[in-house]
Amino acid sequence: MLCKQHGADLMFTEFISSEGLIRKAAKGIKKLDIFAAERPVGIQLFGGSEDAMEEAARIAEAAGPELIDINYGCPVHKVVSKGAGACLLQDVDKMVRLTEKVVKAVKLPVTVKTRLGWNEATKNIMEVAERLQDVGISALSIHGRTRAQLYKGPADWTLIGAVKNNPRITIPIFGNGDIDGPEKAMEYRERYGVDGIMIGRASIGHP
Numbered sequence: 001m002l003c004k005q006h007g008a009d010l011m012f013t014e015f016i017s018s019e020g021l022i023r024k025a026a027k028g029i030k031k032l033d034i035f036a037a038e039r040p041v042g043i044q045l046f047g048g049s050e051d052a053m054e055e056a057a058r059i060a061e062a063a064g065p066e067l068i069d070i071n072y073g074c075p076v077h078k079v080v081s082k083g084a085g086a087c088l089l090q091d092v093d094k095m096v097r098l099t100e101k102v103v104k105a106v107k108l109p110v111t112v113k114t115r116l117g118w119n120e121a122t123k124n125i126m127e128v129a130e131r132l133q134d135v136g137i138s139a140l141s142i143h144g145r146t147r148a149q150l151y152k153g154p155a156d157w158t159l160i161g162a163v164k165n166n167p168r169i170t171i172p173i174f175g176n177g178d179i180d181g182p183e184k185a186m187e188y189r190e191r192y193g194v195d196g197i198m199i200g201r202a203s204i205g206h207p
Protein backbone atom coordinates (compact mmCIF):
# COMPACT_ATOMS: atom_id res chain seq x y z
CA MET A 1 0.00 0.00 0.00
CA LEU A 2 2.90 2.35 0.79
CA CYS A 3 4.45 1.70 -2.63
CA LYS A 4 1.12 2.36 -4.29
CA GLN A 5 0.49 5.54 -2.32
CA HIS A 6 3.90 6.76 -3.40
CA GLY A 7 3.31 6.16 -7.08
CA ALA A 8 4.14 2.57 -8.04
CA ASP A 9 2.53 2.01 -11.46
CA LEU A 10 2.32 -1.74 -11.33
CA MET A 11 2.76 -4.32 -8.61
CA PHE A 12 3.00 -8.09 -8.46
CA THR A 13 2.07 -10.66 -5.89
CA GLU A 14 4.78 -12.76 -4.33
CA PHE A 15 5.32 -15.87 -6.45
CA ILE A 16 2.68 -18.55 -6.03
CA SER A 17 3.31 -22.25 -6.56
CA SER A 18 1.34 -23.60 -9.50
CA GLU A 19 1.38 -27.06 -7.94
CA GLY A 20 0.02 -25.67 -4.67
CA LEU A 21 -2.63 -23.67 -6.44
CA ILE A 22 -4.03 -26.54 -8.47
CA ARG A 23 -4.29 -28.56 -5.25
CA LYS A 24 -6.04 -25.58 -3.70
CA ALA A 25 -3.37 -25.18 -1.04
CA ALA A 26 -4.65 -22.51 1.37
CA LYS A 27 -1.38 -20.55 1.23
CA GLY A 28 -1.60 -20.12 -2.53
CA ILE A 29 -5.27 -19.25 -2.57
CA LYS A 30 -4.76 -16.59 0.10
CA LYS A 31 -2.12 -14.92 -2.05
CA LEU A 32 -4.75 -14.55 -4.78
CA ASP A 33 -6.67 -11.98 -2.72
CA ILE A 34 -6.60 -8.70 -4.59
CA PHE A 35 -7.49 -5.39 -3.00
CA ALA A 36 -8.89 -2.62 -5.19
CA ALA A 37 -6.14 -0.20 -4.17
CA GLU A 38 -3.45 -2.58 -5.46
CA ARG A 39 -4.59 -2.40 -9.06
CA PRO A 40 -3.16 -2.71 -11.61
CA VAL A 41 -1.66 -5.90 -10.22
CA GLY A 42 -0.12 -9.04 -11.65
CA ILE A 43 -0.34 -12.48 -10.08
CA GLN A 44 3.02 -14.21 -10.29
CA LEU A 45 3.20 -17.98 -10.74
CA PHE A 46 6.06 -20.46 -10.71
CA GLY A 47 6.40 -24.11 -11.53
CA GLY A 48 8.19 -26.64 -13.68
CA SER A 49 5.21 -28.54 -15.04
CA GLU A 50 3.57 -27.25 -18.20
CA ASP A 51 0.19 -28.75 -17.28
CA ALA A 52 0.22 -27.39 -13.73
CA MET A 53 1.23 -23.92 -14.94
CA GLU A 54 -1.53 -23.94 -17.55
CA GLU A 55 -4.17 -24.87 -14.98
CA ALA A 56 -2.79 -22.49 -12.34
CA ALA A 57 -2.88 -19.64 -14.86
CA ARG A 58 -6.60 -20.22 -15.40
CA ILE A 59 -7.21 -20.25 -11.63
CA ALA A 60 -5.17 -17.06 -11.22
CA GLU A 61 -7.03 -15.39 -14.08
CA ALA A 62 -10.34 -16.13 -12.37
CA ALA A 63 -9.12 -14.11 -9.35
CA GLY A 64 -9.29 -11.02 -11.58
CA PRO A 65 -5.78 -9.51 -11.81
CA GLU A 66 -4.74 -7.24 -14.68
CA LEU A 67 -2.05 -9.68 -15.78
CA ILE A 68 -0.32 -12.97 -15.12
CA ASP A 69 3.45 -13.00 -14.53
CA ILE A 70 5.71 -16.05 -14.70
CA ASN A 71 8.75 -16.34 -12.42
CA TYR A 72 11.87 -17.70 -14.16
CA GLY A 73 14.20 -15.94 -11.75
CA CYS A 74 13.95 -17.52 -8.31
CA PRO A 75 17.39 -18.99 -7.50
CA VAL A 76 16.63 -20.94 -4.30
CA HIS A 77 17.41 -24.64 -4.25
CA LYS A 78 13.93 -25.70 -3.15
CA VAL A 79 12.43 -24.11 -6.27
CA VAL A 80 15.22 -24.80 -8.78
CA SER A 81 15.47 -28.48 -7.80
CA LYS A 82 11.85 -28.91 -8.89
CA GLY A 83 12.63 -27.52 -12.34
CA ALA A 84 11.01 -24.16 -11.59
CA GLY A 85 12.15 -20.53 -11.29
CA ALA A 86 15.64 -19.85 -12.67
CA CYS A 87 16.05 -23.55 -13.51
CA LEU A 88 14.22 -22.90 -16.78
CA LEU A 89 17.13 -20.69 -17.90
CA GLN A 90 18.96 -23.97 -18.46
CA ASP A 91 16.26 -25.30 -20.77
CA VAL A 92 15.03 -22.49 -22.98
CA ASP A 93 13.03 -24.86 -25.20
CA LYS A 94 10.98 -25.91 -22.18
CA MET A 95 10.70 -22.31 -20.97
CA VAL A 96 9.29 -21.33 -24.36
CA ARG A 97 6.81 -24.25 -24.43
CA LEU A 98 5.65 -23.53 -20.90
CA THR A 99 5.24 -19.82 -21.60
CA GLU A 100 3.31 -20.45 -24.80
CA LYS A 101 0.93 -22.75 -22.94
CA VAL A 102 0.23 -20.09 -20.32
CA VAL A 103 -0.21 -17.36 -22.96
CA LYS A 104 -2.73 -19.55 -24.78
CA ALA A 105 -4.53 -20.60 -21.58
CA VAL A 106 -5.56 -17.08 -20.53
CA LYS A 107 -7.00 -13.97 -22.12
CA LEU A 108 -4.99 -11.65 -19.84
CA PRO A 109 -1.55 -10.35 -20.83
CA VAL A 110 1.27 -12.62 -19.66
CA THR A 111 4.59 -11.13 -18.54
CA VAL A 112 7.85 -12.78 -17.44
CA LYS A 113 10.43 -12.04 -14.76
CA THR A 114 13.86 -13.61 -15.13
CA ARG A 115 17.63 -13.18 -14.78
CA LEU A 116 20.57 -12.72 -17.19
CA GLY A 117 21.19 -16.46 -17.35
CA TRP A 118 22.07 -19.48 -15.24
CA ASN A 119 25.72 -18.53 -14.67
CA GLU A 120 28.50 -16.33 -15.99
CA ALA A 121 29.24 -18.73 -18.88
CA THR A 122 25.63 -19.02 -20.02
CA LYS A 123 24.08 -15.57 -20.06
CA ASN A 124 21.29 -16.27 -22.54
CA ILE A 125 18.87 -13.43 -21.81
CA MET A 126 18.97 -12.16 -25.40
CA GLU A 127 17.79 -15.51 -26.78
CA VAL A 128 15.26 -15.79 -23.96
CA ALA A 129 13.85 -12.32 -24.66
CA GLU A 130 13.48 -12.90 -28.39
CA ARG A 131 11.93 -16.33 -28.07
CA LEU A 132 9.51 -15.38 -25.29
CA GLN A 133 8.43 -12.33 -27.26
CA ASP A 134 7.80 -14.62 -30.22
CA VAL A 135 5.36 -16.75 -28.21
CA GLY A 136 3.40 -13.74 -27.08
CA ILE A 137 4.55 -12.33 -23.75
CA SER A 138 3.58 -8.70 -23.19
CA ALA A 139 6.57 -7.46 -21.18
CA LEU A 140 9.81 -8.75 -19.67
CA SER A 141 11.41 -7.83 -16.34
CA ILE A 142 15.13 -8.61 -16.11
CA HIS A 143 17.08 -8.88 -12.86
CA GLY A 144 20.71 -8.08 -13.75
CA ARG A 145 22.26 -11.10 -12.06
CA THR A 146 22.71 -14.76 -12.93
CA ARG A 147 21.25 -17.58 -10.90
CA ALA A 148 24.74 -18.45 -9.69
CA GLN A 149 25.14 -14.95 -8.25
CA LEU A 150 22.00 -15.25 -6.13
CA TYR A 151 21.90 -11.71 -4.68
CA LYS A 152 25.68 -11.21 -4.45
CA GLY A 153 27.75 -8.58 -6.23
CA PRO A 154 26.38 -5.59 -8.06
CA ALA A 155 23.64 -6.11 -10.65
CA ASP A 156 24.92 -5.77 -14.24
CA TRP A 157 22.57 -3.65 -16.30
CA THR A 158 24.59 -3.67 -19.53
CA LEU A 159 22.83 -6.76 -20.88
CA ILE A 160 19.47 -5.37 -19.81
CA GLY A 161 20.27 -2.31 -21.92
CA ALA A 162 21.38 -4.53 -24.82
CA VAL A 163 18.06 -6.40 -24.77
CA LYS A 164 16.13 -3.12 -24.69
CA ASN A 165 18.17 -1.80 -27.61
CA ASN A 166 17.84 -4.95 -29.70
CA PRO A 167 15.78 -3.80 -32.70
CA ARG A 168 13.99 -7.19 -32.72
CA ILE A 169 12.56 -6.47 -29.27
CA THR A 170 9.31 -4.49 -29.27
CA ILE A 171 7.79 -5.46 -25.89
CA PRO A 172 8.43 -3.27 -22.83
CA ILE A 173 11.61 -4.17 -20.92
CA PHE A 174 11.77 -3.46 -17.19
CA GLY A 175 15.15 -3.33 -15.50
CA ASN A 176 15.70 -4.66 -12.00
CA GLY A 177 18.53 -4.87 -9.52
CA ASP A 178 19.96 -2.59 -6.84
CA ILE A 179 17.66 0.40 -7.40
CA ASP A 180 17.40 2.04 -4.01
CA GLY A 181 16.58 5.66 -4.67
CA PRO A 182 14.91 8.01 -7.14
CA GLU A 183 18.19 9.42 -8.49
CA LYS A 184 19.52 5.98 -9.31
CA ALA A 185 16.19 4.97 -10.84
CA MET A 186 16.26 7.98 -13.15
CA GLU A 187 19.95 7.55 -13.99
CA TYR A 188 19.54 3.86 -14.88
CA ARG A 189 16.36 4.45 -16.80
CA GLU A 190 18.09 7.04 -18.94
CA ARG A 191 21.39 5.17 -19.31
CA TYR A 192 19.87 1.85 -20.33
CA GLY A 193 16.68 3.10 -22.02
CA VAL A 194 14.39 0.68 -20.22
CA ASP A 195 10.63 1.13 -20.21
CA GLY A 196 10.36 0.75 -16.46
CA ILE A 197 12.23 0.15 -13.25
CA MET A 198 11.35 -2.69 -10.90
CA ILE A 199 12.16 -2.30 -7.22
CA GLY A 200 12.59 -5.26 -4.90
CA ARG A 201 14.49 -5.12 -1.63
CA ALA A 202 14.59 -1.34 -1.26
CA SER A 203 10.82 -1.32 -0.89
CA ILE A 204 11.04 -3.36 2.30
CA GLY A 205 11.98 -2.17 5.77
CA HIS A 206 12.46 1.52 5.10
CA PRO A 207 10.17 2.22 2.17
Ligand SMILES: Cc1cc2nc3c(=O)[nH]c(=O)nc-3n(C[C@H](O)[C@H](O)[C@H](O)COP(=O)(O)O)c2cc1C
Pocket residue numbers: 013014015044071073113143151176177178179198199200201202
Ligand atom coordinates in the same frame (compact mmCIF):
# COMPACT_ATOMS: atom_id res chain seq x y z
C1 LIG B 1 13.38 -12.31 0.22
C2 LIG B 1 13.19 -12.10 -1.25
C3 LIG B 1 12.04 -12.60 -1.86
C4 LIG B 1 11.82 -12.43 -3.23
N1 LIG B 1 10.68 -12.92 -3.79
C5 LIG B 1 10.46 -12.72 -5.12
C6 LIG B 1 9.26 -13.18 -5.74
O1 LIG B 1 8.39 -13.81 -5.11
N2 LIG B 1 9.11 -12.93 -7.06
C7 LIG B 1 10.04 -12.25 -7.80
O2 LIG B 1 9.84 -12.03 -8.99
N3 LIG B 1 11.18 -11.82 -7.24
C8 LIG B 1 11.40 -12.03 -5.93
N4 LIG B 1 12.57 -11.57 -5.38
C9 LIG B 1 13.57 -10.92 -6.23
C10 LIG B 1 13.34 -9.41 -6.37
O3 LIG B 1 12.11 -9.17 -7.00
C11 LIG B 1 14.42 -8.75 -7.21
O4 LIG B 1 14.45 -9.35 -8.47
C12 LIG B 1 15.81 -8.84 -6.61
O5 LIG B 1 15.79 -8.71 -5.22
C13 LIG B 1 16.74 -7.78 -7.21
O6 LIG B 1 16.15 -6.50 -7.15
P1 LIG B 1 16.45 -5.47 -5.93
O7 LIG B 1 17.92 -5.21 -5.94
O8 LIG B 1 15.61 -4.26 -6.27
O9 LIG B 1 16.00 -6.15 -4.70
C14 LIG B 1 12.79 -11.75 -4.01
C15 LIG B 1 13.95 -11.24 -3.39
C16 LIG B 1 14.16 -11.42 -2.04
C17 LIG B 1 15.41 -10.87 -1.42
